[in-house]
Amino acid sequence: MKFRSSAAASRPAFARAALAGAGAAVIFFSVLTLAIASTRPRYGGTLRVELRERVTTLDPRVRPAEAQIARAQEELDALVFDRLLRLDDQGRVAPALAVTWQSDGGDKRWQFQLRPGVQFSDGTPLTAEIAAAALAPVVASEFGSDARVSGAGELLTIESAESMPGLPQEMATGRNFIFRVAADGTLGGTGPFIPDHWNFNAQPAQATFAANARCWAGRPFVDRVTVTLGVDSTRIEADLEFGLADAGELAPAEMRLAAERGVRTWSSQPMDLFVLAFDSERLAAQDALLREAIAAAIDRNAIANVVLQRQAIAAGALLPDWISGYAFLFPAGPPSAVKTGATAVRPTAPLVLVYDSQDAEARAVAERVVVDLRAAGVAAEAVAAGTQAADARVARIPIAQPDPSAALAYVLAALARPGSPVASAAASDADPESQYAAERAALADFRIVPLAHESENWGLGAALRDWMAPRWGDLRLADAWLDLPAAANTQ
C-alpha cells in the first residue's frame, strides 16, 4: 500500500481551496458588481406618464377653473419651471432658484437672493428682473394690488403694506413659477425639462418634454417625458399592467385591481379634501338647521371606505390629522339625526348639489351624499356644475401646503371665503390652539362640511426606478430613470 506524505497531500488541497476561494471571490464580486450596476441610475429612455385630467395649456399664467385640471397643469408646469423656493419632503421651505431669503421685522418686505449661474433653457441667464416680471401678477392677485415685486441684479424684493408672513410658503407652492417670455411669446423655464411638442386637441392629448441639459439641478436621467392626458383610469391600469406606461394616476377604484394584477402602486398621505360647501345664496343654503341636519346625515365612512375604496379617510376637519395634528377632535362618525330632526327642516324643492364634471370621484361622492340626504328625508339631486343653480357643491381641494396655517388659509380661500375673519386668523397665526379654534369656527355654521381626505394614487411600471413621490403639487421626474435594455434606452 502506498501512502503520500501529508505535506504533499496538503498542498494540492490548499491549492484547490485557494482556487475555490478565488473563484468564489470572483463570483461574489461579479455578482456584487452586477448588483451595483443594476441599481445605478441610467440615462436615456422616454418616460411615459398617463394622467386622467385633460390639461389644455402649459402656461402658468392661465389657471383652469376645475381644481383637478389646475393641479395636473401645475404638476406639468413644475417639469418646466422652477419656483424661488421649494418644499422638502417634510414640507419645510428649502432653496430653489433663491438660495437665501429674509424679511424685515414686520414681514412686509422680503428679499430673495437668486441662485447664481442659473440659465433658462434657451441659455438666457436668470435675473431678478425676469423673475420679478414673472411673479408680479401672481403676487398682486394673492397679496393685493399694493404688493410690489422688483428685481435688481440677483436680488428680488417683494413689498407690501400688509404683513406677509406666509410669503416663503407661497413662493414654494402654487403657480409662483419663474419664467421668461421670449420675443416670440413663448415661455422659457429653468426646470429639468423643456416642452418639445404638444397637441392638446388630439385624442388623446399628449405633451412631450425633452431633458434640459442646462438645468441648474443637473440633467434628468430620462431623455424625454411623454405625458398622455385625459386617459381613463381603467385604461391607465391596463397600460401599466401591459407595459404601455411607466407611471399613471389611478382612481381609487383601480388601485385594488392594479394591486391584484401585480402593478406597483403608490398612495400619498390623505391630501385632497372633499367638502360639501354651502356657498350659495339660495334659500335652502341659508337654513342653518338644514345644513346641520345634512352634515349629520352624511355617512363619511361610507364615502371614504366604499366610494373612495379605502383610499381616503373620513374627514370631520378641513385639514388631515397628519398636517394639523388635531383632526381627531372633529368627529367623523356614522350619520345621526340632529335634535331638530331632518323633517323639521325639509325643503320644499330638492336640494341641488353640484360637482366638477371632470372629477369622477367628486361626482361619486356627491351622489352618495344625495343618497344619504334622501334617506334622511331631504330631497336632493346631484348635477354637474354649470347646468343649473346650486344649493351646495361638492368640491375637491388639493392641500398643497404642509404648514397647517397656510393649508387652512389655502382651503378657506379655495372655498371662496378669503375675506372671512377665520381665514385671516388662520393665515396669520401658527399657534396650534388658535389654528384649531379657527378651524372650529370655520365649521361652526355648517356652511363647510368636510367629507373625506383622499390620497393621491399612482401606478408604476415595472421599469420605473427611483420614483419620487409627487408631493406638494409637483411631479418630481428629474431623478427617475428607466431600467430598460440598452436598445430601448436609446429611443
Add this chain to the structure above:
Amino acid sequence: MSFRVKLLFAFTLTVGAAVALVAWGVSVSTRRAFEQFETQRSQTLLAQFQTEFAQRGEVVAQRISAIADSEATLRMALDLSRPGADSSIYVNDAQSLAKSFDLDYLDFATDDSALVSSAEWPARFGYKNDWIASESDWNGKGAFLARVETADSVQLGLLAVRVVPVEGKNLYVFGGQRLDNNFLGTLVLPAGMRALLYTNLDSSFAAAALSDAAGPVAGADHFEALVTRVQQENAPDSQVIVWSADPADREAFSAIPLRGRGGDLLGIFLVGSSERDLVTELTFIRSLAILVGGAGILLGIIVSWWIAARVTRPLARLSRTVDEVAAGDWSARVDVRSRDEVGRLGTAFNDMTRQLAEQRDRLIQAERVAAWRDVARRLAHELKNPLFPLQITVENLQRARELDAAQFDEIFLESTGTLRAELESLKAIVARFADFAKMPAPEFESVDLNEIARAVVRLFEPQFSTVGRPQIATEFSLDERLPRVDADPLLLHKVLENLIANAIDAMPSGGVIAVRTRRKDENAELEISDTGAGLTSDERARLFTPYSTTKQHGTGLGLAIVQAVVTDHGGTVEVDSAPGTGTTFRIVLPIVHRRQPADEAASARPETP
C-alpha cells in the same frame, strides 16, 4: 206640373233613395268591418306585447340566474359570508356585470338585504331593500314587473331575483331590464298602429309618464281620461282619442293594465290604431256612392223619362183628344193600342165621344127643325098680318068693279094705297130678316163711346115726347175721362138703337132711360137702364135668342143682333132685371181690341144665310 214630370220626379226620388240607402248600407258595413279588423289588430298587438313581455322576462330571469351561478358571484357570497367581510371591494362589480349581461338593473345584497353593489344606483350601497327578504323561494320564480328607484328617477323594470346561499347566509342577486320606449321599439307594429307605455308611478295622471318608441308622447293630456279609468278600475279599457276636427286624425286606443307582484298597477300598455284608413275608405266609398248615385240618378232620370213617356203617352193622346173634342172636333178619337186600364179608358172615351157626337147631331137636327118651325111660325105670323088686308083689299077691288066708275076709282085708289102700304110692310119684314142674316163683320176704329151714346139718344128724343104718349126722361152719367174705344161705330150705333128702342117699348107708361159709361180696368162699360116692368127669369133666359120676343109686333132679332155685335167686338153683354125693377143692359167692350179667331170667323161669315 204634368203627370209625366210627377212620374219622373217619383222615379228619380225612388232611384236616389235606393242609391243613398245602398251607400249608407255599404258605409255602415264597411265601418263595422274596419272596426272588427282594427279590434283584431289591437288584440294581435296586445298578444304580441304579452308574448314579448314574457320572453323578455325569461331572458331577464336567465341572465340573473347566470350571474347568480357564476364563479365570481359565488366567491363574493363566500367572502361576504365571513364575519367582518369588506364589501366595499365589490361596490363596482354590479356595473360591469350589468354591462356584460346587457341589463339595465343589477344589484347584489347581503343576507340582511343591504346593498353591496348596484348598477343603476351605485351610490346606494349599504342601504337595505327589505322587499327581497319577503320571499323565500326566489329561485323558483320568474320575472315580474316592479318599480325601480335610481338616482335620477323612478322607473318601471322587469326584474328577477336569485339567491346564492352560502354558509347559511344568502346573497341576493336581482336585476333586470327597463320597460320603456326602447322595449316598445322591439314590437313589430302594423302600419297605422302605435304602442304606448304609461309608467304608473304617480297616483294621478302624469303626461310625462306616457311614451312611445320615440320618446315622450306629444299631446299626452288626451289620454288622461283613459289612463285615469284604468288606474281606477285596474282593468282593460278603450277610448277613441280625438286629436282634431278631422275625423282621420282619430285613434282608437285599447289599454291593458300592467301589474306588479302584488297586483298593484305599475304601468299601462296602450295600443292605438289610426282611423285614417277607415276614414279614407269611407270617404272613398262615399265619393263612389255619390258618383254611382249621381250616375244612377241620371240614368234613372233618363229611364224614368222614357218609362214616364211610355206610360203617359196614351194619357197624353187621350188628353189631346179631349182638348180636340172640347174645341169642337167631335170626330177626334183616341188611338187605343193597349188593353190595359189606359186602353180601356181610351176605348170608353171614344165610345162616349161617339155617343155625344150622335146626340149632339140629333140635338142640332132637332134644334134646326125647331128653329125652322119657329122661323116659319114667325114668318107666318109676320106675313099673315099684311096678307089679310091684302086679301080684303083685293076682294074689295073685285066687288068695286060692279060699282060706277067714280066709286070704283075712289075704291081703287083707296085699295091701291092699302096694297102699297101692306106691301111696304111685307118688304120691311123681309128687310129685317135679311139684315139679321147678313150681319157684317165690324170694322174697328177709334170711337168716342160717350159721343155715340149721346147721338143715339138724340135720335130717339122725338119719340120721348110724342103727343098722346107718356113722357120718357133721359139721364146721362158719362165718364168724360173714358178713353176712346176700338169699335165699329155703325154697328155700335145699331146696338144702342136696339137697346133704346127696347127701353122705350118697355115703358109704355113713360119713365126714365139712364145711360152710363165708365172705365173698368182695361174695358169700357156702357149701361142702358129703363124703369119698365122688368123681366121674368124665363124672359131673361130667352132674351138673346133670335126670333124670341115679348112684344106683339117684334121680330125677336134686336137683342140677338146686340149680342152678335158685342161678341164680334170681343165684349160681353149682361142684363140685370127683375119684375117691377126695370131692366139694365150692361155692355163691356175692350178699350184696345186684340184680333182674335172670333174676328176671323166674323169676317169670314157669309153675308147671306
